[in-house]
Amino acid sequence: MPAFHAAIIRWYRRNARDLPWRRRSDPYSVLVSETMLQQTQVARVIPKFEKFLAAFPTIASLACAPLADVLRMWSGLGYNSRAKRLHETARTVLRDFNGQVPHAIDDLRTLPGVGRYTAGAVASFAYGADEAAVDVNVGRVLSRALLGKDRITGSAIWELAARVVPRGRASMWNHALMDVGALFCRPNPDCAGCPARRNCVFSTSGKPERKTGARRGRALSAKAPFLGSRRYYRGRVVRALTCAPRLSLLALGEQVKEDFAATDVAWLRDLLAELERDGLVALDANRAHVRLPTDARQS
Numbered sequence: 001m002p003a004f005h006a007a008i009i010r011w012y013r014r015n016a017r018d019l020p021w022r023r024r025s026d027p028y029s030v031l032v033s034e035t036m037l038q039q040t041q042v043a044r045v046i047p048k049f050e051k052f053l054a055a056f057p058t059i060a061s062l063a064c065a066p067l068a069d070v071l072r073m074w075s076g077l078g079y080n081s082r083a084k085r086l087h088e089t090a091r092t093v094l095r096d097f098n099g100q101v102p103h104a105i106d107d108l109r110t111l112p113g114v115g116r117y118t119a120g121a122v123a124s125f126a127y128g129a130d131e132a133a134v135d136v137n138v139g140r141v142l143s144r145a146l147l148g149k150d151r152i153t154g155s156a157i158w159e160l161a162a163r164v165v166p167r168g169r170a171s172m173w174n175h176a177l178m179d180v181g182a183l184f185c186r187p188n189p190d191c192a193g194c195p196a197r198r199n200c201v202f203s204t205s206g207k208p209e210r211k212t213g214a215r216r217g218r219a220l221s222a223k224a225p226f227l228g229s230r231r232y233y234r235g236r237v238v239r240a241l242t243c244a245p246r247l248s249l250l251a252l253g254e255q256v257k258e259d260f261a262a263t264d265v266a267w268l269r270d271l272l273a274e275l276e277r278d279g280l281v282a283l284d285a286n287r288a289h290v291r292l293p294t295d296a297r298q299s
């Protein structure tokens with residue numbers, strides 16, 4: 001195990017990705033970046049992260065902002081429910097934790113939208129706690145390198161990850177594993193360039209083979225279902241409303257769906273009802289006009 005740690009940490013010291021959120025280690029910034037990185041690629045988060053923090057520089061400023069402003073600033077990242085939960089988290093921290101993001105895992109996990117991974121990331125990156133943070137990439141690296149398996153999941157991977165966190169260096173370790181996972185230990189691993197190759201069970205047992213054709217197929221098939229999906233249209237509704245304070249159903253429908261017709265009104269009403277339940281839009285009393293909610297507490 002020391003050789004595995006040493007190889008990865010040595011490589012990371014020289015080759016760490018220069019990501020804007022790694023230049024900040026205050027708990028609020030970590031919370032923002034980790035929430036943005038849930039389900040969104042690094043390249044899309046980079047330009048939004050600094051802008052978001054410029055608009056809401058403190059957790060108090062985020063908590064006091066109207067949800068509509070938060071959703072406008074979030075536009076382009078997708079999965080708008082995350083913005084709403086982050087906003088709720090800011091308010092919870094202000095109300096229940098005296099404005100300080102908690103450091104204990106159990107407290108972190110009481111916050112809206114903060115799961116095991118995000119709690120581990122905040123505890124290790126912001127507070128230096130010896131906590132694991134297992135995302136898909138980290139899970140794959142540890143499963144392959146230490147067990148020779150393509151990917152183990154659930155409590156097994158968390159127990160394994162917790163066992164191998166080097167004491168006092170969890171922040172660097174978690175970042176390093178994420179970089180190894182993102183740059184080398186992808187579904188089709190690039191073992192030849194990987195710093196862990198000499199200490200990796202998967203690699204030394206000769207299992208990895210590049211399957212570029214299969215990879216391309218997966219990438220295409222992963223993207224195809226999104227276009228035209230319910231999630232796709234949910235995102236388009238919120239994005240349209242970030243540019244207009246209030247829209248009629250017809251105007252909104254024409255913006256979110258090509259060839260929007262009278263027969264699509266029931267579909268749009270159903271979509272809006274779902275978004276309204278999630279607190280992401282608000283309909284007027286006559287349900288003929290829609291806008292972003294002005295305040296999460298009213299939604």
Ligand code: SF4
Pocket residue numbers: 141144145184185186189190191194195196197198200201202203208
């Ligand atoms: S050597 Fe290969 S399988 Fe092992 S961690 Fe590196 S990329 Fe992954």
